[in-house]
Amino acid sequence: MQLALIFGIVIAAGAVIFALQNNIPVTVTLGLWGFDGSLALLLLLALGLGVLVAGLVSSPAVIRRQWAVSRLTRQVSDLESRLAEQEKRNLELAANLAAERATRPQPEPIDAPPEKPYFGLRTLLGGSRETPAPALDKPGSGDSTP
Numbered sequence: 275m276q277l278a279l280i281f282g283i284v285i286a287a288g289a290v291i292f293a294l295q296n297n298i299p300v301t302v303t304l305g306l307w308g309f310d311g312s313l314a315l316l317l318l319l320a321l322g323l324g325v326l327v328a329g330l331v332s333s334p335a336v337i338r339r340q341w342a343v344s345r346l347t348r349q350v351s352d353l354e355s356r357l358a359e360q361e362k363r364n365l366e367l368a369a370n371l372a373a374e375r376a377t378r379p380q381p382e383p384i385d386a387p388p389e390k391p392y393f394g395l396r397t398l399l400g401g402s403r404e405t406p407a408p409a410l411d412k413p414g415s416g417d418s419t420p
Contacts, residue, residue: 286321293317 293314300316302309 287315289321340398 296317297312297314299310300313302311302316
């Protein structure tokens with residue numbers, strides 16, 4: 275904002291210097307109306323009208339932006355207050371839960387059934403160490419009579 279103000283002051287000073295260096299008399303005619311004056315006065319008048327028009331054109335956007343900022347600021351403050359209420363409620367609930375756990379007796383753990391021993395594939399195919407695995411007959415050997 276300050277940079278825009280400085281930029282505007284520099285532009286205005288340049289326009290004034292330009293207008294003062296061009297101070298010859300001119301006649302401006304618009305329809306039936308005519309005006310005699312110096313070029314410097316007309317240039318400054320045109321600059322003033324340009325600033326006025328730019329201000330009128332940009333004012334709705336500025337007003338909308340200010341309304342949006344104020345609305346968002348209200349929303350932020352409302353949400354912050356709701357957050358504070360929720361944090362307070364969470365602390366109350368945590369305290370109630372701790373008190374409830376302290377007053378309620380702890381249940382005894384349920385005895386799990388004993389685990390069944392795991393027999394892997396190697397144990398099933400090869401037999402366990404306790405019982406030897408049955409020997410498999412190889413084809414073409416053994417007891418068969420031709």
